[in-house]
Amino acid sequence: MQRTEIKIGGFGGQGVILSGYIIGRAASIFDGKYATMIQAFGPEARGSACSAQIIVSRDEITYPYITTPDLMVIMSQEAYSKFTPELAVGGTLITENELVVTHNLRKDLRHYSIPATRFAEELGKKMVLNIVMMGFTAAIADVVSVEAMRSAVKASVPKGTEDLNIKAFEKGYEYGVELLEKVAAGIQVS
Amino acid sequence: MHADPIGVLTGPHFIDGDHACSEGAIAAGCRFVAGYPITPSTEVVERIAERFPRVGGVFIQMEDEIASSIAIQGAVWGGKKAMTVTSGPGFSLMMEHIGYAAMTETPCVFVDVQRAGPSTGLPTMPAQGDMMQARWGSHGDYGIIALSPNSPQECFDLTIKAFNLAEQYRVPVMMMMDECVGHMIERVIIPAAEDIKIVPRRFYEGPKEEYRPYEPERDLVPLMVKVGKGYRMHITGLTHDEQGYPNMSVNTQGKLVRRLVDKLKVNAERIIEFKEDKVEGADVVVLTYGISSRTAIPAIEQARKEGLKVGHLRLVTVWPFPERRIAELAGCIKSFVVPELNFGQIALEVERCAGGKASVHLVPHAGGTVHQPKEIYSAIRKSLKG
Numbered sequence: 001m002q003r004t005e006i007k008i009g010g011f012g013g014q015g016v017i018l019s020g021y022i023i024g025r026a027a028s029i030f031d032g033k034y035a036t037m038i039q040a041f042g043p044e045a046r047g048s049a050c051s052a053q054i055i056v057s058r059d060e061i062t063y064p065y066i067t068t069p070d071l072m073v074i075m076s077q078e079a080y081s082k083f084t085p086e087l088a089v090g091g092t093l094i095t096e097n098e099l100v101v102t103h104n105l106r107k108d109l110r111h112y113s114i115p116a117t118r119f120a121e122e123l124g125k126k127m128v129l130n131i132v133m134m135g136f137t138a139a140i141a142d143v144v145s146v147e148a149m150r151s152a153v154k155a156s157v158p159k160g161t162e163d164l165n166i167k168a169f170e171k172g173y174e175y176g177v178e179l180l181e182k183v184a185a186g187i188q189v190s
Numbered sequence: 191m192h193a194d195p196i197g198v199l200t201g202p203h204f205i206d207g208d209h210a211c212s213e214g215a216i217a218a219g220c221r222f223v224a225g226y227p228i229t230p231s232t233e234v235v236e237r238i239a240e241r242f243p244r245v246g247g248v249f250i251q252m253e254d255e256i257a258s259s260i261a262i263q264g265a266v267w268g269g270k271k272a273m274t275v276t277s278g279p280g281f282s283l284m285m286e287h288i289g290y291a292a293m294t295e296t297p298c299v300f301v302d303v304q305r306a307g308p309s310t311g312l313p314t315m316p317a318q319g320d321m322m323q324a325r326w327g328s329h330g331d332y333g334i335i336a337l338s339p340n341s342p343q344e345c346f347d348l349t350i351k352a353f354n355l356a357e358q359y360r361v362p363v364m365m366m367m368d369e370c371v372g373h374m375i376e377r378v379i380i381p382a383a384e385d386i387k388i389v390p391r392r393f394y395e396g397p398k399e400e401y402r403p404y405e406p407e408r409d410l411v412p413l414m415v416k417v418g419k420g421y422r423m424h425i426t427g428l429t430h431d432e433q434g435y436p437n438m439s440v441n442t443q444g445k446l447v448r449r450l451v452d453k454l455k456v457n458a459e460r461i462i463e464f465k466e467d468k469v470e471g472a473d474v475v476v477l478t479y480g481i482s483s484r485t486a487i488p489a490i491e492q493a494r495k496e497g498l499k500v501g502h503l504r505l506v507t508v509w510p511f512p513e514r515r516i517a518e519l520a521g522c523i524k525s526f527v528v529p530e531l532n533f534g535q536i537a538l539e540v541e542r543c544a545g546g547k548a549s550v551h552l553v554p555h556a557g558g559t560v561h562q563p564k565e566i567y568s569a570i571r572k573s574l575k576g
Contacts, residue, residue: 035377
């Protein structure tokens, strides 16, 4: 059925929901797949660990909630502690490496991290860290095509900020591609 | 007649069910919304408030739901298509005016994004606990239409349908959404305006002196006029004659109320929409509506894989109820399985229509989330053990 369950975790204000929205929009509008996104409502959406859940599938999505996510993008320590136990065995974990210390990391996971905050600061706006993470995710995870992700970023960010956000996206994407090349060449990373 | 292009955002969108409902209303020609925003329906009116100034619509945030549900009826008699939007606690407050809309035959749309109750319950979590309330919540005898979408796309499509049915039959139409469908974000394709069919208001065009506001046409539905155009009008919640004036006689009451009930009965087959999947030759039919129609599919597929003959009957229109089809099926199958996010509302109707010919197995749920497919799967298995 090719159903991929994705959870984005961070704290309120980091652009967690927008990140989920970009993945879902990329898949369903620009990649011709199906996507269902569910936002977490309630106190967790306002300050502490918040999350967005997205299902991407080649077929129509019936059951709308995620149960065991295959892919997780984590941008805060609290989200790491709260959400990563849910990850599927052999799942993929993507973290922001200055915001998340991956203590007691499960051995079965494929883990990739990126200094997205630093890259965002170098671009002049810390706010775009979530878009750096999305570029990185596009490179690492085989869920949505990079072209679709790029189109979704352009279409989803506030008008006038497209160039900055695309730069942030490319930065994350390039870092991800290089990281995968290093992994393939057997070079020790992270 | 097709939609006015000014309100139609043709193209693919990635939006939630609430926003899709707003777009459906705008595409349908709705230009007046009054509401008292309440979770999980708030996004509907948020988008309406943002979009209406650009399409010439008026949104009023009212003092409460009672006022909202009667303001829309004033707007309808003033010539607009109108709706109000709420969730359980607000829906309860609107009951009196749902009866008023039924009695005065005011075409309007009530959107209820259901959350778990009773009372304030679980504001941010789904349920399907208002289904009987939608049908019977106001006092006295009357009929209404209720639709049950299972995706943001259907929130768009069925909101248009709700307005069309309201105009066709001059009844309040209920959009019975739920929190899951309302807050779920998926692809919604909005067609070109010329591909959206709109049922215009049915106006009387004869001589002014001969106009009788409550004289029905052949389909039992009377024609409306534009108030302020010189027609004599009287609109009242009291029992009224065909002229529209109060008439407190047993005869008038019998004639009026019978017609209010019958106009839905005689037109039921034209109104009712359901979707069937492999019900022919089935031993068990899973009967669903709204979000439960999606959570049931993995359960049905699992049971079929194991060789069970399972059909799926999904109600798009819940009221009027597809009595005839259910009675027919009951004669051919062993059992119905009815998953609902309540403790048995539609299952009772299925039982009534099945008339003892097939057993009915409710899969109850208090709400707060949706069914796990395995709960529905177990019920399918159990229903065949008889």
